[in-house]
Amino acid sequence: MNGRFGRFGGQYVPETVMNALIELEREFEKAKQDKDFMEEYRYYLREYSGRPTPLYYAENLTKKLGGAKIYLKREDLNHTGAHKINNVLGQILLAKRMNKKRVIAETGAGQHGVATATAAAMFGMECEIFMGEEDIKRQSLNVFRMKLLGAKVTPVKSGTGTLKDAVNEAIRDWVTNINDTFYVMGSVVGPHPYPTMVRDFQRVIGDEAKEQILQKEGRLPDYVIACVGGGSNAMGIFYPFIEDKEVKLIGVEAAGEGIETGKHAATMAKGSVGVLHGMMTYLLQDEEGRIMPVYSISAGLDYPGVGPEHAFLKESNRAQYVYATDEEALAAFMDLSQTEGIIPALESAHALAYAMKLAPNLSEDNIIIVNLSGRGDKDVNTVAKVLGVEL
């Protein structure tokens, strides 16, 4: 039962990639123990991505809400504008170590695609990004960025033309080009060892946040809140706090137009256990296991599954999973822009929306850390459209 989090996780993949997964796991374990490798990874995080990112006390927002103190972990200040680069740098260095010449990745909102294209450009690797046709329409700016960076962007028309289909297509490509290609998975999903590996490359968020809050407040936070699509930014900030039982961990899923409307991506709230993309986890599926279409205003959250470790954290009651609607996320998007001068990604705005609901009900002694996983520049077109503004 290797690579399991309780009953979740596993390796439900075609036989063709099994030896590659076994090799990847072995190389990853070796690399983690290798001081030079980890030093190189930390070097690029620091010098290239600009880490550590600040833990910013959102004083205006805190005062406006009149309750718990709100801190923002500023992952939006990373190079390329989101937390995705943390994981990509780790995986690309691993690809280099394994002498792979070509990297592929799936992308939803485009942030992971941009991060992968960026690192591939720097390390001189061939790069192909799979992106759903629908997402390409919604995120044209990121598509152009990837192309500028020299990546090939391949539209995925199959299925619903969104993130889950992009993952299918990336897996198909990987199966085909298994000998020379490294699949840079963008979230804590997929077959083992990906969920563990991506978490380990994202835990820097939580490690930093923990050190920073101890420095600023002399104690741990009461709440850590993050948005959850596949769940990489959430897993990254949660993981170092898991043993600190007094810290409440809250994942916020996308409720789209409302979880009763059927137009949402709230996998934990409405899903059931099944197998997709190589892992056993919670899924939005029908009674015969067919994956259902999902919806959210944020392209990075509309995924019908969730990382298996999140499924385990939910089942073991270590973390709690809630949801925020499009409308609530948009309100939080506007609020943060206007009170703090920070335009958050629509994904991160979901976490913020829940924090803003929670904070007024808590006392001023309470501390909330919200993972501000990305910046909102990529979303201004979407928001303008909702507001009826022509750009």
Added chain:
Amino acid sequence: MNRIDKKFEALKGEGHKALITFITAGDPDIETTYDIVLALEEAGSDIIELGIPYSDPLADGPTIQASSQRALNKGVKIPDIMKIVEKIRLKSDIPLVYLVYYNSIFKYGIQKFLKESKDVGIDGLIIPDLPIEERKDILEEADKYDIYLIPLVAPTSKERIKLITENGKGFVYCVSITGVTGAREDIETDIEEYMKTVSQYTNMPKAIGFGISTPEMAKKLKDFSDGIIVGSALVERIAKGYNKSEMLQEVKSFVSSLKEVL
């Protein structure tokens, strides 16, 4: 004795290789699936794979993806497929296996799926996304109902072939290439070397599949195996949009042309 074993034994006696054909159940519709299966048998197919349409068929290329989607659009459900198999069994004793993604079985209920499969006369299952390490849960139930879980090996499997084929039943599905399903003009793998490796580890009948699209290719590959599997090239013919009788005629003549060389 399972129909699959019987078939391979009979073919061996005749000095022939097995022709295994794949179609998606419910494409273009479930009634036509019944007619196609009987036509396949009549034209010389030895074993038939019925694909259970799935929303995320990640081992399949564009042809079977589209076929699966057409069946889903028709609203085909697992019980409809079970019923058609039951009806086929009134007319035919050909070995029938489901090609089914694991989540379909898992969500439907492993025990329920296997019991119903047995009741309607299914002989085996090919599950493309369930490697040997994840088979424990289903293996127990499959054994109980004498349904074979067909082992799959790939050109990348190497020493894993031993583990995969140990206690294997039916035949070994030898994936010809690194890749997904889909008709190809050529197979790049060194098939001779690959099949030699497979034979080192197992005496089970071996069938080669993925990419085989013409009688010429089947003829080239048959000497290295006990059977040839053809899917996408057949599905393409079903999808061409002839009227039903023309389509069945086309299917039959294609299958006969394959059978002739085996």
